[in-house]
Amino acid sequence: MVFPGFTPVPRHVLDLLARTGSDDESLELLLRGQRARRLLLLRLLLDATSAAPPAERSRFRAHWDLLEAAERSGPDAREAVHRGLQHPLVGPWARQALAGLTAGRPADLGFFGAVVVAAAVRSGLPFRTRLSTERGELHLPGLGALACGPDTDVSAHFDGAVLRLIPAADRVVTVRPQPEHGAWSTDPGWRAAHALPALIPGGRPVPLDDLGPYRHDAALGIHAATLDDVGRKRWHDAWSGPLTALLQHGHPHQAAETGRLLASLVPVAVPEEAGPLGYCSGTRRDAFGCVYSSLPPGPLGVAEMLVHETQHAKLSALTDLVTLHHAPPDARYFAPWRPDPRPLDGLWQGVYSHLALALWWQGYVLNTPDGFERKRGWAEYARCREQVTAALEQLAGSTDLTPEGRRFADRMIAAHRRLEEPPRHHRHRAQAYVATARELWGHRMRQKPNEPL
Secondary structure (H helix, E strand, C coil): CCCCCCCCCCHHHHHHHHCCCCCHHHHHHHHHHHHHHHHHHHHHHHHHHHHCCHHHHHHHHHHHHHHHHHHCCCHHHHHHHHHHHCCCCHHHHHHHHHHHHHCCCCCCCHHHHHHHHHHHHHHCCCEEEEEECCCCEEEECCCEEEECCCCCEEEEEECCCCEEEEEECCEEEEEEECCCCCEECCCCCEEECEEECCCCCCCCCEEECCCCHHHCEHHHCECECCCCHHHHHHHHHHHCCCHHHHHCCCCCCHHHHHHHHCCEEEEECCCHHHCCCCCCEEECCCCCCEEEECCCCHHHHHHHHHHHHHHHHHHHHHHCCCCCECCCCCCCECCCCCCCCECHHHHHHHHHHHHHHHHHHHHHHHCCCCCHHHHHHHHHHHHHHHHHHHHHHHHHCCCCECHHHHHHHHHHHHHHHCCCCCCHHHHHHHHHHHHHHHHHHHHHHHHCCCCCC
16 A cells, blocks of 8 residues: 655644634645554554464455555545545554554454455455454444344455345345445345535535444543434434534635544434533544534534534644644643643643634624524623633743744734624623633642642
């Protein structure tokens, strides 16, 4: 396989990203960096299979050969293969497998075969291979999942149009891939992968990833949900209508930025503490392009969530290419949006996403007629603006920033200074909110001075 290198970040790109903006050049640079990291990770995993049992090592390398054959079968096929390897949830699996092999523990190398088969199907290359399962289900990313019993070997035959999966001598499951995403089968054990509509014209559908074992992360408290038809319809309803137009309130490239960076949405259950109208969302550094979220309330809530989480993805991708600071990991900072102390990385992520939210809410209120929704927008805008004010003071005062980090912080400060002044009563309420958060945080720190980050 061809492994692209890492590209330095030009100053004008750094400045644009610091203002939470983007363009085609900056997005392509971030995406190219993530593609290079993923391919490098897979190459390290290939090398590490020398420590795997002989049968597992042999099958892994056979699947690698199939991957390379699919990649060589044409330009469109190569793009399809690389898109399959860039699926966000391949990242958590590859890191876990590499960590297991390095530590001498068992690793789920069989999942690589499923990833390769899904990518090879999209490439159109006919093939025959064998797959293994560990959890009683064969999950083919972007196609679907087949219930087939634990520790089952599955034969996979693809003729260029139809995939046949043979988990047992008396069972042949015929799977028909659909354009762009998903695959259908009449077999009752098959569950098709689903996707949400593309956010931008000419864009790709957004996989609604409610299948597969690598959606969960117990360490991060992530327990992904498996949706029924009603749950998928609710996501489709919230995703439809004015969503793309709502995204544009932040900056003109916001919808294009989200459409290019968002590669997967993993639904999660609504936490009880969120209340009937609340939701939770997040990202994972090892699953670039994936957003974890419970269902926000309507298109406005979905747009707000996407603006927030896209900034986390952007900053994570950037900091894989540029070092912004050398702060010790145990340094603690007050973040007005969190009750717990944050390391500098966490503070920076929060400042960046809330600055983008402030810009987005500002655009929303300036384009919304008087009424309840505009009042709500002013309240949200004033709160985000005041939170960023409090957090930027700490960021600007840090002596741990690199020259690139100082430049980045200065451009964030300049963008913040250009924000509109909110109405006085909204500003006073936001200031009181942040003051109360600071007081509660100080009390918590006095009670638990050594609380782990």
